[in-house]
Amino acid sequence: MTPRQPAPLFSTSQLREQGWTRARIKECAERGDLLEVSRGRFLPMRKSTPESVRVAARSGCWVTCFSALKLYGLWVPPMDIRPHLTTTWRRLETGRARASDLGKHRRLNRPVRGGLVVSPKDALIAAVKCGTPEQAFIVLESALKLGVATRDEVREILTHVSKKKARIIGVPGSRSDSGSESALAFRLRKLKLEFAQQVWIRDVGRVDILVGQSLVIELDSWQHHQADRKAYHRDRERDAVLIARGYTVVRLAYAHVFFDWQKYEALLRGYIKRRLHKRPVRAW
Structure with a gap:
């Protein structure tokens, strides 16, 4: 095109x-x-x-x-x-x-x-x-x-x-739904973490990034949630289901990725060190 x-x-x-x-x-x-x-x-x-x-x-x-x-x-x-x-x-x-x-x-x-x-x-x-x-x-x-x-x-x-x-630079793909997701994918690869993008999880739907088998990272759009309060509440319901099944959920906004990354990189490194990405999850 x-x-x-x-x-x-x-x-x-x-x-x-x-x-x-x-x-x-x-x-x-x-x-x-x-x-x-x-x-x-x-x-x-x-x-x-x-x-x-x-x-x-x-x-x-x-x-x-x-x-x-x-x-x-x-x-x-x-x-x-x-x-x-x-x-x-x-x-x-x-x-x-x-x-x-x-x-x-x-x-x-x-x-x-x-x-x-x-x-x-x-x-x-x-x-x-x-x-x-x-x-x-x-x-x-x-x-x-x-x-x-x-x-x-x-x-x-x-x-x-x-x-x-x-x-x-590596091999760019077409799975990312936003620039912040592309940036996060680039950084996770730099950290040598295994992850998949746009992963379908039963009874939850598609999540942005799944690190290992149990660490879910979602990229939030502040504008989207301001415009759609229902989406905000729906996302929290999804988080509750994921947590109940053993997943750890991290939500990052555009500003976190591009302007405050050092803090959130340390958070993710801490989760990885505690092996929260390797926890068993329930399928129900």
């Missing part, structure tokens, strides 16, 4: 075909509702236009890497807010773009056609080179889950980093 260009550009002729007059195009450009990115090619400027797109449009660049993947709807781990941008060598040579806006991202040999965001594949290549192994793992799992990339494409993308980094 190829997602739609998140920031399409429109030529004068395309706008005319949609019923725009030359006077209206000129008026909107003067008012700032249309930004002429290059000669005769315009970007509609709306309140909803992402900041990364605005910055790219005004600096002669294209959005790439994690910033682009976020625009395509992939799970992107929390990181610095500065947009990840790229441009062509020619634009740098002619002064239409500045190297200081780009950071370490690879320069393009040719312009991106049709919009201000690079393709999903190019954004993924940039991300696996730019980010940490964990960050790369998260976006690659998201690409697989959402059908943005195939397993063969992911393998090819990983050839763009060193063999050492590719080995640390």
Whole structure:
């Protein structure tokens, strides 16, 4: 599946075909509702236009890497807010773009056609080179889950980093239901723990992660529970059934995984040390 260009550009002729007059195009450009990115090619400027797109449009660049993947709807781990941008060598040579806006991202040999965001594949290549192994793992799992990339494409993308980094990233899968679940899967593998994802347990349903045979880890969405009180109570009922059958249940929120991991890693290590993942469980 190829997602739609998140920031399409429109030529004068395309706008005319949609019923725009030359006077209206000129008026909107003067008012700032249309930004002429290059000669005769315009970007509609709306309140909803992402900041990364605005910055790219005004600096002669294209959005790439994690910033682009976020625009395509992939799970992107929390990181610095500065947009990840790229441009062509020619634009740098002619002064239409500045190297200081780009950071370490690879320069393009040719312009991106049709919009201000690079393709999903190019954004993924940039991300696996730019980010940490964990960050790369998260976006690659998201690409697989959402059908943005195939397993063969992911393998090819990983050839763009060193063999050492590719080995640390490992083999992304499509079982994770969120970026925090991908992050947790990456960290559990780093701890050399045996685990399975999206495991069906009789009379309970599917759980996010099962470590060993008896340690269940669920990833909670605060927004989900705020929007659905019934889901909150249903999850607690599931926990009660699991505990009665001998499971240990740990619930982690997004903030626990990304901003307070040291504390919860210590908690999980303590459970493993006490062998709570090896306890016998009842099938009823």
